[in-house]
Amino acid sequence: MTCFDAHSDLLYDVARRRLAGEERVLETRHLERLRAGGVEGLVLAFWYGAGEGQTFWRDVPEGGSDAGRLAIMLAQAQAELAQCSHIQMVRTVQEAEAARAAGKLYAFLGIEGMAAFGADAGAIDRCYESGVRLGMLTWNEENPLATGAGGDPEKKLTAPGRAVVRRMGELSMLVDVSHLNDGGFWDVMDLAAGPVIASHSNCRRLCDVRRNLTDEQLRAIRDTGGVVGLNVYHNFVHADPERQTAETLARHAVHMAEVMGVEHVGCGFDFCEFMGPPDNDGAAGLEDASKIGNLFDWLERLGMSREEREGVARENFLRVFRQVLG
Numbered sequence: 001m002t003c004f005d006a007h008s009d010l011l012y013d014v015a016r017r018r019l020a021g022e023e024r025v026l027e028t029r030h031l032e033r034l035r036a037g038g039v040e041g042l043v044l045a046f047w048y049g050a051g052e053g054q055t056f057w058r059d060v061p062e063g064g065s066d067a068g069r070l071a072i073m074l075a076q077a078q079a080e081l082a083q084c085s086h087i088q089m090v091r092t093v094q095e096a097e098a099a100r101a102a103g104k105l106y107a108f109l110g111i112e113g114m115a116a117f118g119a120d121a122g123a124i125d126r127c128y129e130s131g132v133r134l135g136m137l138t139w140n141e142e143n144p145l146a147t148g149a150g151g152d153p154e155k156k157l158t159a160p161g162r163a164v165v166r167r168m169g170e171l172s173m174l175v176d177v178s179h180l181n182d183g184g185f186w187d188v189m190d191l192a193a194g195p196v197i198a199s200h201s202n203c204r205r206l207c208d209v210r211r212n213l214t215d216e217q218l219r220a221i222r223d224t225g226g227v228v229g230l231n232v233y234h235n236f237v238h239a240d241p242e243r244q245t246a247e248t249l250a251r252h253a254v255h256m257a258e259v260m261g262v263e264h265v266g267c268g269f270d271f272c273e274f275m276g277p278p279d280n281d282g283a284a285g286l287e288d289a290s291k292i293g294n295l296f297d298w299l300e301r302l303g304m305s306r307e308e309r310e311g312v313a314r315e316n317f318l319r320v321f322r323q324v325l326g
Contacts, residue, residue: 001306003292003313005042006229007110007178007200007268012047012275015076016056026084029274030289034105037292040314041096041106043199043268046132048073048116049139066116074130081107091133093322108321110176110199113139113148114164121163124171133325134174134197137161137184140211146184149210157187169193174324177201177221178229178268181210185217195225195320200268202236202252203259211236215259222260225323227316229268230256230295232282246285250298253312262308266317267292 010030017025034042048069050057062068081089088099090106099106109132117123127135137143137157140150145161157165165188168175177185178198188196198221204212213221213228221228230253231237234244237252256265272280273288281287285294299309 001293001296001310001313002038002040003267003296004317005039005267005269005271005289006197006227006317007112007231007270008042008044009047009112009270009272009275010042011044011073011077011080014080015073018076018080019056019060019072023080024083025080026087031086031105033288033290036290037288038313039105039289039292040100041090041108043108043110043134044077045110045112045199046070046073046077047112047139049113049141067118070111070116077109089131091131092326093318094326096318096321108133108325111135113137113141113143113179114145115139115141115143117143117145117164119144119158119160121160121167124164124167124173128171128173132173134176134199135168136176136179136199137164138181139179147181148179149181151181153182153210155181156183162187162191165191172324172326174321178231179211182217186220189220189224192224194324195227196221197226197317197320198228198268200229200231200233200270202231202249203255206248206252206255207236207238209236218256218260218264222264225320227264227266227320228256228260229266229317230312232269232271232286234281234283237283244283246283246291246294247298249283249286250295250302253295253299254302254304257304257308262304263311263316263319265312267295267313 014025057063087105090096096106137146138148140148142151147155178201202212
């Protein structure tokens, strides 16, 4: 069974290593694990944060601002993908299917936080022209567009933030509410003219952290026709370290299916082992992309049919991408 991963931070590793002189980072350091885990395609996200522990930016010229880091990451991603014969950047599901038929992994581009935009709503057009097809208004921070999950949960989208959401609809870009605070989430629901996704969020009912979604939020995403992607990050799986496992993540999938229907459940794994343990560890049994099969083994044990598992693995997200992106 192959899968589509709707959220990957591999471009962070690409930028870090290419700036240190490496090339072909995806092929030499990551491709083997992706293929071992059955990954046929993924969303490569631009996460350009410079928080505590993300120190490589300190030594990078023009890396001192959000806009500078995003520009550098975009340039490095373009150079990397131009060299990579095994992974092809795509903008539509039709292009993805063609890449898959040619034996390549396909990669959509996403942006994980729009702090680099400032209050410039027109920046989303430039992002689109660069090939980005889905995006989050914020990471965990508050920026001129919105407030992330790490900020005041009650704050709403700003006027520029609302303008960006509207413009994304006009451009047929997917709005991703993972990392958005609760107040901003409901603003997006009010503005949405089509499917909204949460690329990498779990269930707050099973693990009570702000980055996870309430049952009411799950149903709201369902009502737009959207999909929620399962996240392997250990602290979003369970509060008890002993229960931060592939089995528990599978139980998140079962709960999502009960609340909003299995056709609205997908994968957005957010593997970050390359950023260094222990803060970036995946749940036990899902330490990196090569272990993805363990999740689907548990879904089978928990009663999901093969058709349902195939939906979770790839079809559910690709249905939404096909509807919005073509």
